[in-house]
Amino acid sequence: xxxxxxxxxxxxxxxxxxxxxxxxxxxxxxxxxxxxxxxxxxxxxxxxxxxxxxxxxxxxxxxxxxxxxxxxxxxxxxxxxxxxxxxxxxxxxxxxxxxxxxxxxxxxxxxxxxxxxxxxxxxxxxxxxxxxxxxxxxxxxxxxxxxxxxxxxxxxxxxxxxxxxxxxxxxxxxxxxxxxxxxxxxxxxxxxxxxxxxxxxxxxxxxxxxxxxxxxxxxxxxxxxxxxxxxxxxxx
Amino acid sequence: xxxxxxxxxxxxxxxxxxxxxxxxxxxxxxxxxxxxxxxxxxxxxxxxxxxxxxxxxxxxxxxxxxxxxxxxxxxxxxxxxxxxxxxxxxxxxxxxxxxxxxxxxxxxxxxxxxxxxxxxxxxxxxxxxxxxxxxxxxxxxxxxxxxxxxxxxxxxxxxxxxxxxxxxxxxxxxxxxxxxxxxxxxxxxxxxxxxxxxxxxxxxxxxxxxxxxxxxxxxxxxxxxxxxxxxxxxxx
DNA sequence: TGGAAATTCCCCTAAAATAGCGAGGGTTAA
DNA sequence: TTAACCCTCGCTATTTTAGGGGAATTTCCA
Numbered sequence: 001x002x003x004x005x006x007x008x009x010x011x012x013x014x015x016x017x018x019x020x021x022x023x024x025x026x027x028x029x030x031x032x033x034x035x036x037x038x039x040x041x042x043x044x045x046x047x048x049x050x051x052x053x054x055x056x057x058x059x060x061x062x063x064x065x066x067x068x069x070x071x072x073x074x075x076x077x078x079x080x081x082x083x084x085x086x087x088x089x090x091x092x093x094x095x096x097x098x099x100x101x102x103x104x105x106x107x108x109x110x111x112x113x114x115x116x117x118x119x120x121x122x123x124x125x126x127x128x129x130x131x132x133x134x135x136x137x138x139x140x141x142x143x144x145x146x147x148x149x150x151x152x153x154x155x156x157x158x159x160x161x162x163x164x165x166x167x168x169x170x171x172x173x174x175x176x177x178x179x180x181x182x183x184x185x186x187x188x189x190x191x192x193x194x195x196x197x198x199x200x201x202x203x204x205x206x207x208x209x210x211x212x213x214x215x216x217x218x219x220x221x222x223x224x225x226x227x228x229x230x231x232x233x234x235x236x
Numbered sequence: 237x238x239x240x241x242x243x244x245x246x247x248x249x250x251x252x253x254x255x256x257x258x259x260x261x262x263x264x265x266x267x268x269x270x271x272x273x274x275x276x277x278x279x280x281x282x283x284x285x286x287x288x289x290x291x292x293x294x295x296x297x298x299x300x301x302x303x304x305x306x307x308x309x310x311x312x313x314x315x316x317x318x319x320x321x322x323x324x325x326x327x328x329x330x331x332x333x334x335x336x337x338x339x340x341x342x343x344x345x346x347x348x349x350x351x352x353x354x355x356x357x358x359x360x361x362x363x364x365x366x367x368x369x370x371x372x373x374x375x376x377x378x379x380x381x382x383x384x385x386x387x388x389x390x391x392x393x394x395x396x397x398x399x400x401x402x403x404x405x406x407x408x409x410x411x412x413x414x415x416x417x418x419x420x421x422x423x424x425x426x427x428x429x430x431x432x433x434x435x436x437x438x439x440x441x442x443x444x445x446x447x448x449x450x451x452x453x454x455x456x457x458x459x460x461x462x463x464x465x466x467x468x469x470x471x472x
Numbered sequence: 473t474g475g476a477a478a479t480t481c482c483c484c485t486a487a488a489a490t491a492g493c494g495a496g497g498g499t500t501a502a
Numbered sequence: 503t504t505a506a507c508c509c510t511c512g513c514t515a516t517t518t519t520a521g522g523g524g525a526a527t528t529t530c531c532a
Contacts, residue, residue: 439480440480443480
């Protein structure tokens, strides 16, 4: 039984946050790394975390608002592939002071972070980090990278199942015209321009905006466009 | 050498669209399926496709605007995990007529589709489909699912490298205040409400909207929020 | 230390958004 | 067939936002 299968088999039986926490700890032990971190930014509005960092470091991280300077987070939002920490941009002043404190807090000097993106604006970050030499890390990285990619995916999947047991909410569908309207609004066209593009009166266009807003439960146009985008109803 | 490694090794040497096309065809042959399809909705604004469907079917698909009724596409936008076609919602009238035409066009009755989400609103869909019995498909599905997940990831990664060789564009960063402002705008708050929340005057708030709009190259507020969201600068 | 950026404040007018009232014809599904 | 939804258009009214100016701090980075 491979490490990956060992982990995935225990994953399936984990259906409470406590068990997920234990899972992340077991992951750390199975792969022999210093820390393993799963952190979802936005699951049904609330954040979610399961990690092996010390509570002190977490408090400090939050108090200092490190999420704003943490190059891992910033990199994750802009990248697709797993990121080796060595390749991130640690140049800014904030990053460097953060790095100093992080190494002081027992966080490995090596790390691999995997961005996870789901529907409805879901975004999560899965990280393993380790205290070791560059050469050791290279070996580990090469061996375990694909495992980590799959693990990050399945772990997120499982967390979503726990946090939102009813599955993806079935939202009301938008009509083609409503979709068109929101799509054009999202790229910055004015009502007049969109009406012309769709060959309808500006007033009719307004009806679509209104009905889309109503269906999406949005407070205003900006909210409607943002909501439609986050639900995957429109794409750029 | 496993099938996966066989594919990934040829992936690395493919750095033109033509070679990617060949790659997808070789993928079909390596795994012995009827079709393999990679389709990116939004890479740098333009779509991208590499697939083994006949040109006739593609033309027909586009002419009929099937993308609007295709349950695979709709499901992909709402799901995270690989989707078995059997579990999709084929109930609507449009879906059923689409299904009829698709099976007539030599598209397998079984399929697995994997949504791929990247930064900056990247969205792609990787699909393999096959003409076979439920039992055969179950065996294939169990064996190859993880391979497909990794392949979809690496394939997208490679396509991005080809289409955008300069890597992720380095956009101008937003200041914390600008980020806050856009975040609150995205959830439907009015300027007055946001100003109150941030304890600043409404006029000041406007400066942030303006500067954010300018930095993002957005035509108006809606555009700015949509752009910020798609670039991962704000999250819900 | 000097300049760039961030943060804060203000006025103005035209445009857009929101809300309310209406109407008619077409398609679809129960 | 009837109800529900989609697409289309008209009018009025109020509130809010957009975007054009200008200007003062502080904070941060080179």
